[in-house]
Amino acid sequence: MKLLNRLLQGIDPIQIHGQDNVAIQSMTADSRQIRRDSLFIARQGVQIDGHAFIEGAIQDGACAILCESMPSSIPDGVTVIQVVNSHRAYAMLAANWHGNPSKDLQVVGVTGTNGKTTVATLLHKLYMDSGIKSGLLSTISVHIHNEQLPATHTTPDAWDIQSHLAAMVTAGCKVAFMEVSSHGLAQERSHGIHFAGALFTNISRDHLDYHADMDEYVAIKKRLFDQLPSDAFALVNLDDKHGETMLLDCKARHFTYALERPATYKTKILESLVSGTLISINTRECWLQIIGRFNAYNATAIFGCCNLLGMVDSDALQSLSALQGVRGRFQRVMGPKSIMGIVDYAHTPDALDNVLSTLKELRQGNQRIITVIGCGGDRDKGKRSQMALIAASESDYSILTSDNPRTEDPQAILHDMEQGLDAVLKRKAITMADRAEAIKLACQQARPGDLILVAGKGHETTQNIQGIKHNFDDVQHLKNNLQSIHG
Template identity: 50%
Template sequence: MKVLKDILYRVSLQSTVGNMENGLVDIAFDSRKVRKGSAFVAIPGTQVDGHDFIAKAIEKGAGIIVCETLPKDIKEGVTYVQVQSSSKALGIMAANFYGNPSKQMKVVAVTGTNGKTTTVTLLHQLFQDMGYTSGLLSTVENKINEEVIPSTHTTPDSLSVQRLLAQMLEAGCTHCFMEASSHAIVQERIAGLNLTGAVFTNISHDHLDYHKTFEEYIKAKKKLFDELSKDAFALVNIDDKRGKVMVQNTKATIQYFGLKTAADFKAKILSNTLEGLELDINGKLIWFRMIGAFNAYNIMAVLGTALLLGEDEEEVLKSLSGIKGARGRFDRISIAGITAIVDYAHTPDALENVLKTINEVRTGGEQLTTIVGCGGDRDKTKRPVMAKIAVTESDKAILTSDNPRTENPQEILKDMEEGVGPSDLRKTLTIVDRREAIKTACMLSKKGDIILIAGKGHETYQEINGVKHHFDDAEVVTEFLTQLNQN
């Protein structure tokens, strides 16, 4: 059993009531998970306020309450700890409870609008390939070495983060590579972490349903670098116009990567085809299995990180050249002479990058059909923008459902259709059913043509009215292309 005063080490306390020598068996921020001997942390949320469940937590056996506002009814025998930020306190308490595993490993966090998943996945694969044992926390999956642990959030809650890091450490992991979403940074889900370094990929229009303004979104990303220690490194994309903004107040050692501007880690694209990329890196000509300028940036972020972690450049490049990348990120499926590309692109910037990449590597005679949707209960302003990019950069565009969640799919598609100009109506179809949309694209394609299925990537479900139904873009397009091949 842990002692409360030890678990509160480095937590900013405002007041306490009761015995600080009390023991605790675990920490919970969900009252349904409280048991006898738990410490309950009351967190104000966007939907519910944990302070409303303090009485319930005590009834279930919580002997310690950590909160921002002390309840009027102080129960005898219960210890109350008032803190400025319950979210931040939870992260620090979780780190102390699990023995501060991040202090015994090299932990690197990657943030940015696009490229987070690919960058951390490449880093995990690279370090495994070079003989290390490493952990991964990503949108697609969490991994301890090669053991897969299902992922439900881009960045797990702070309790889960520390628990997973402790499990990684126990399994012998020396490194962990994790995504740091803007939500997670603002919600203090990475509080209590001792980061070896942080990486900024890029920033563009996303998550304004949560952050409200682009400035707040930028501030959320920047917070990661503001809180780095002087012993850490900050690796930033210098070609992004907000790259330098990210590191304005950081105490960390600043390094840059890029393709266009002078940087500590710089590459030049020599060849970009549907088969892969050839880059010139410090006079070395290296072939990579990934495609597109956006992946060239991801590669340079990975190379820079590995070198800042003390690895040998030649060994890193050798391993990196053989790695494919993350599932659902520019996944190519070729059947019956038709190439289908499944990609997670769900922001205007990501969609434009993928389409520009495809158009750069096309020979000119193929037809490019793009299938795209927008998620429900999310930022509505990007819907017409996404549709406009799809119809402008493709020969045909099919607007369809993504994850409508609790919204009417027809209303989402109406929002998207506002981005389609009169001259593009003739090459645009609207098909609500995503399966039918993919089937239609396959039927409209012939040998040599390209189909881009954007928005869901690695996801194996479609969320409709709060229910997740099995749906895998790669699975569905493979089924229809195989049928075409047999006919």
Template identity: 50%
Template sequence: MKTLKDILYGVSLSAVSGSTSQLVSAISFDSRKVDADSVFVAIKGVLVDGHQYIDKAIASGATSIVCESLPVKMVDGITYVEVDNANKALSIMAANYYGNPSKNLKLIGVTGTNGKTTISSLLYRLFKKAGYKVGLISTIRIMVDEKEYPTSLTTPDALTINKHLELMNNAGVEFCFMEVSSHGLHQKRIEGLVFEGAIFTNLSHDHLDYHATFSAYRDTKKILFDSLPKKAFALTNIDDKNGLVMLQNTKARKVTYALKSYADYRAQILENRFDGQLLKIGDLELWSKLIGDFNAYNLLAIYATAEQLGLEKLEILRLMSELGNVEGRFQYYRSKDGITAIVDYAHTPDALKNVLDTINALRTGNENVFTVVGCGGDRDKTKRPVMGNIATTLSNTVIFTSDNPRTESPSKIIEEMEAGVEAQNFKKVLSIENRKQAIKTACQLARANDIILIAGKGHETYQETNGIRIDFDDFKIVGEFLNEMGK
């Protein structure tokens, strides 16, 4: 066990009342999970202020309180520590408590609007194939070499991150690839972590319900690069107009990649088909099972990262040729009638456009494209009409439906998507609130060789309405319907 003084090392303190020499059994920011002799960190969240639960934490056994505002009435025998930013303090304390595990492996952060899960997951697979012990912290799962742990956030809380990094240390993990979300950056969840490198994918419309402005969203992403040490690398996509912004203040080695611009790493798409694409990276060619321009960027970022981490070029390409799609990322099913059903996590305007552009570039023109799409409740409302417009412009038929409504009215969300539909595209639209019925309808309407895109939920195996989650897997459901219909 460490002392409170040990755990507070590196935390900027405003005031301390009481002793910091006591041993600490655990750290918690949830008063319901407080144990005896633990530290309770009072976080001012979006919905709940942890300062309201200080007394409850003490009653449950907390002997130390870390907070942004000291209580008017303080309990004898309890140590109170005042800090400017409790989120930042929690992250530094978590790193100290678990022995600063990020220092003992090569941690790579992946940030951007789209592509984070694909890049981090495929880098994990590639380095596993290369014979290394590897870790992954992603939207889909946390992996400690071969062992899987569930996760519900793109970037988990600091205690969860450091706990699993310590498990990686114990397992002898050499590399860890981690998705870094704008929420995670803004809430200081990565403070205290030491990164070997960072990757910027792209930036487009998302999370403006949280960040309010696009510039605030962009600048939050930039925090990852601003905090990199000199020995790290900063890899950025300079085809994105925000790519160079990420490098403005970084101390790290600057590395660029692009399909259209001059860059350190460049790729050219030689051939694109539904079963894969042929890329030229530098002077070498790669046949990949992943398709579309957006995946060409992902693959190039993976190649560049692997080389920056010391793998040999031909070995990287050999391993990349064996990589398949990540769950819920352009994951497709072919029926016996040749109907192609594609499930993709596309939940932003840019991601939806990328997927539909890819589909339209590959089709002959004789097939119809049916798009089933919704928008999540309690999230950025401004993207709903934009996504409605993109879906109806780039598809033959669109079925607006529920995504994860959460606490919002599903019909209201659909109405907001319909508001973006241009007059000439109204005839393309069906609105079916029940997502399962919407998928079934798309399957009923599809004929041989048609294409069904089910967008928005991707890898998720649940649907959330009013705090209740039910089992719901887009990929499984569309496959079952097409089989039942004999298509």
């Protein structure tokens, strides 16, 4: 039980109708979960407006309503709180309900188009390997010290975030690393979190099915840095053209990392091999088990974050060199006859280009690059032709296939992708809607020593077709086909 006026701390209502000292037994934004003496938060969603369920919530026992638009009639004994932004207020309510756990943790938010999962996950691994209890909120999973839970969104619902943070505090965690997506920022899910720091990886085209344009996408990413307190740190990739933008009007302490420009944390790639990468960070050498230029950026961000959180540099470098990659992020699948498969989450033009550029740098002699790539349905259609163009241009042979078609016709998605190919590129590309058959064909086409990239889904273990999730794991399909065809 919580008192309403305590839950409203940090929220500036437009008006309150009724008593603000009522006892609240539960709070929810889902009208189906209303119980007696609940607080119902009415939020405007993309498809559904929670205000339409206010009357039903009251009938089901809600004693308090938080909303943006006042209902036409308010029964006696029901308190209604009107606010400017219900999403923002809901996040603050969730933080207050759980006792503001972020104040007892060093929470670091990681945002950007690519690299969020790798950076956040490897930071968590590094701290755990160093004997420091830590938590993780990522695309792939939620970790509360040693306990692992499945994740459903990059940035979970505000209630779930605060619940997880509270569990981390209870488990004795000292630090938590959290992916912060543009969707989560737009919906204010991370409001109410006291961030110790924020980290920016990069920005390229993504989620333009949700955001109006790139300017809006960048502005929403910047919100994470705009909300940082003065005692926090802001660490940004200075080689990305939007890095400096993140620091504009940011009250936190400013720090940068880069491979090209002068920065607080400056890295050079000394050697790049299939087995790993030798880099120097601020002239101190470090051998990485992760591969590619993009991972050199990720490693630099990780080192910088460790340094800013107070870890000794030598300890950070030693732990960094011991880290292995994240599932579905440039994950190597070794097959017979020296054929190497790579499974990667690359689902944006920039990410795909980075992965293929790395493979081109690593290949030797007559090694060929065979790429399997798809684009998701019900998502940004504008990037489909770009993805196909990059795959066909940067590979010796490419197979355009399905990703998660969702409610779209896979053939229509493939048609959109093909628009990026001219007559020359079409001669070394093929379309095949069945992803399993596409991976099988890639393995059949592979010669000894070739490189096969299966991109787009990474860590995912299901494929969404017409709203139904079917079991599908790129890694397993690649392993099984390589073994059966070449074993």
